[in-house]
Amino acid sequence: MTVAPPSPAPLDADTLVTLLEERFGAGLALSREAPGLLVRVLDLSLLRALSKFLFWEAGGSFGGLIVEQRTSEWTLQYLFLLRRIGWVDVVVRAPLPQKNIPSIVAEVHAADWYEREAEDLFGVDFEGHPRLGDFILHNETWQEQIAPMRKAFNVNGHGFERKPDPEWRTTLVVQDPGSFAMPVGPVYEGGLGEPVHFLLETVGEDVIREVPRLFYKYRAVEKVAEGKSVPEVLLLAERFSATSAFAHSLAFCQAIENAAHVEIPRRASRLRVVLAELERLRHHAGAIEGICQSTALSVSEAHAAIIEEQLLRASGALTGHRYLFGLNTPGGLSRDFEETACRDLLRAIDDAGSELRTLEDRLRYSSSFLDRLEDVGAISRESARDLDLVGPVGRASGVARDLRKACPYASYSDYEFDVPRQEEGDGYARLRILFAEARESARLIHQAIESLEPGAISIPLDAPRSMVAFGWAEAPIGAALHGLRLDSEGLVERYRILTPSFRNWLGFHVAVEDFAFQDFPIILATFGLSVTECDR
């Protein structure tokens, strides 16, 4: 396909509205709604052209797809994030018996897995999508006709029969003489790797094609949440992916706060920055450890591991939970921290910061280590933009999107920090991004703790009911978005989690293909993705 260059200057909201009216006329209904623009697609045949316009010409990023089964219709929400405008929410409605929606994957490649997911779980068909079926519900375990996200499907699983398909086989694409496939997973590295299956197709040394098979950990979090109260779903929001538990609970709580139009106390929003950055710092220390481990440089691995464990202990000593569970509540935080505890945290952060600096210096002078990372698993800026990669992986390839800057939340707009960016897109660039972001996190924690003033840490919220809520946070791996619809009794009707790992796993194959087998674990480590965050 032809790739239109992103527009040089970002549009403002008025220009965008004018342009949309010019191009699409009566096929769209536009309305300004916080936090951005709501676009209702009245003529379904315009959907593809509209997505192409928003993604390529207006230079937007794709946030994800939210499918809902309402009483008499499907609603599909395509989220785009545009600089200076915020979230552009493209809404498509289709009456219930209709199942065919035009696929936008030819225009927006990043939408690929979202459509496959919706097809597998809702049974909605996307016309023009090249590869549907056998995605989340593995065909060797489930019948193809099951659509668990439909309202009529019982979450307890009564009334459906498990009929695994014994004939199921993986599809191989490479058909050259002598070609073979090397399977990895789902239980590998003694089970210490998260369950995911890779099929590495090859004719010898280089991986020609890599097909990841995820969703071994699919626990149907979005379905389990339906019919539960907000405090119950909060438990799910922070427990489906522990390595970024605070970021996800933050996005969830901010969704409810945004919908209720409340501003949380300043002390709470500053402490949220402290905790979110503590989580990022710990996550990045762990990711660096993973990279050192993948190159078998044991001393550096031990060094990074000690830093990570010290940060886990600092989190535990400060909050009572090593993975920061149970802190966010809609309206603020569940507990306050004493000044001495904050000082202890700063000391731990400074220690971790100086240890990381030492480690980075040593790694930079270890040529055998650099040889394994440099020019390995490279993703060009065009590919990163095409697949709309997020987080450190995107930033290492020059796509510097960060929700902390793009749509500031908590008190991020009060502090100075940089979003590091590299252009090479190889494994070493991703490692440098991790070190640089860890430094910025430490800097943010310092600023946030120094700006703390005494005061309340939460405000009481009326029990939220009958609302559509949408919140976001920049998790350590990238942008995390949580969408929520509450019924008149305040119970969850639909809960949607859009995670950065889901997005970046889609781009993982680009980094692996054309590299040798022995680079595979290293590329996997430099991506630093979470399987549980993707699978939900």
Place this chain on the structure above:
Amino acid sequence: MSFWFWNGLRKGIQSTRYPKAPETAPGVTPGRPAATTFASSEDAARAAANCPVQAITAEGTEALVHLRTCIHCQRCRFGNPSTVHWINDFEWTQPPPTKSYEPLPRAFTRSLHIMVVDTGDCGACLHEIKQLNNPLYNLHRLGLFFTATPRTADVLLVVGPVSENMRGPLLKTYDAMPQPKRVVAVGACAITGGVFGRTFASAGGVGMVLPVDLEIPGNPPPPLAILHSLLVLTGRKSLEAGEPLLI
């Protein structure tokens, strides 16, 4: 490149002295709620009502804690008037309620090979197991090793509520292990299904699929709690030590 060698030496020994000496570094365990006697039975009832997973029950003025179901949300600890006691220990391992534990033969005392299967955990339990390889815990010094294949494994640590898609791989791994073998359910999700419960996509605990020999409560249990259970498996720690936990 020789600087790595010297730097490794200069760091000295960082490992914990546990189990020879107690480990009390701050943050090494998140602690656990413990049985609490309140001034009135209303307070105890309020503490019980506050728990989202019914891990606290009120009996008169006393609030009892069932650690097996606790998901460590700390709602009984902060943000409400009826706070329960909190104890910073980590020796939580217990056999399942309906079963007594049978230790492994003596040959395993100083050589135990561990296999892990992640069946849908949130990443925390798996991460805490990985931390045992950390120099601060240094599993090898105790003759405990992670192994890459079930063929040489003596113990299967299972984390997560057993998702439908992982049921098959879990059973295959278990079947591939030689006798004698033991299964340990690590964390609240592996014990009861935790917040994911028992649904069409989650079996609601390892016990629904495999015979479980030991359970480690916690969400997640810290590395030392997992280490303690491995020591129990090899007969180097007895289950009777310490006060019994309600399950």
